[in-house]
Amino acid sequence: MRLGYGEDSHRLEEGRPLYLCGLRIPSPVGAVAHSDGDAALHALTDALLAAFGLGDIGLHFPDHDPRWRGVRSEAFLREALRWVEARGGKLVQVSLALTLDRPKLSPHREALVDNLSRLLALPPDRIGLTFKTSEGLAPEHVQARGVVLLEG
Numbered sequence: 001m002r003l004g005y006g007e008d009s010h011r012l013e014e015g016r017p018l019y020l021c022g023l024r025i026p027s028p029v030g031a032v033a034h035s036d037g038d039a040a041l042h043a044l045t046d047a048l049l050a051a052f053g054l055g056d057i058g059l060h061f062p063d064h065d066p067r068w069r070g071v072r073s074e075a076f077l078r079e080a081l082r083w084v085e086a087r088g089g090k091l092v093q094v095s096l097a098l099t100l101d102r103p104k105l106s107p108h109r110e111a112l113v114d115n116l117s118r119l120l121a122l123p124p125d126r127i128g129l130t131f132k133t134s135e136g137l138a139p140e141h142v143q144a145r146g147v148v149l150l151e152g
């Protein structure tokens with residue numbers, strides 16, 4: 001068995017798109033980032049890499065490389081999955097916590113879980129998704145923290 005932990009955060013700004021778990025969420029604020037700023041997928045990518053001692057997302061996809069500018073973060077996740085699978089890893093469970101004050105994510109829970117299920121090839125009951133506010137401590141901020149469990 002292998003365990004990986006990952007986290008990511010991005011500053012939120014008015015008028016930018018908000019991507020989480022691979023979906024665009026209707027929101028007045030979105031992430032400031034080099035890619036699409038999907039903190040959830042960045043945290044999962046880092047967790048997968050960590051499980052096999054493969055460094056982190058910035059090592060493989062540096063934020064000064066124009067190839068990754070504006071890229072949808074599914075691309076990073078798919079690569080990390082490919083690398084761990086090539087080393088005999090099989091993802092069996094994911095737990096992910098997203099902290100942001102706005103917008104409310106609970107109306108999007110089913111769509112977010114379904115999309116993670118598709119991206120990770122995991123049944124929905126193996127995907128834990130938790131939403132938290134910062135209680136006003138970090139209102140212009142999105143944070144994702146996640147753990148992955150793999151066989152192999």
Ligand SMILES: Nc1ccn([C@@H]2O[C@H](COP(=O)(O)O)[C@@H](O)[C@H]2O)c(=O)n1
Nearest residue numbers: 100101102103104105106131132133134
């Ligand atoms: N962006 C968010 C943040 C939270 N929720 C839901 O609200 C509940 C209360 O959040 P607290 O941080 O005050 O514990 C939480 O359990 C989430 O279900 C949300 O939908 N969207």
Ligand SMILES: C[C@@]1(CO)OP(=O)(O)OP(=O)(O)OC[C@H]1O
Nearest residue numbers: 033034035042058061062063068
């Ligand atoms: C994903 C990358 C690459 O586009 O940039 P950002 O979108 O800014 O995101 P970050 O979480 O800082 O991760 C590392 C990067 O190298």
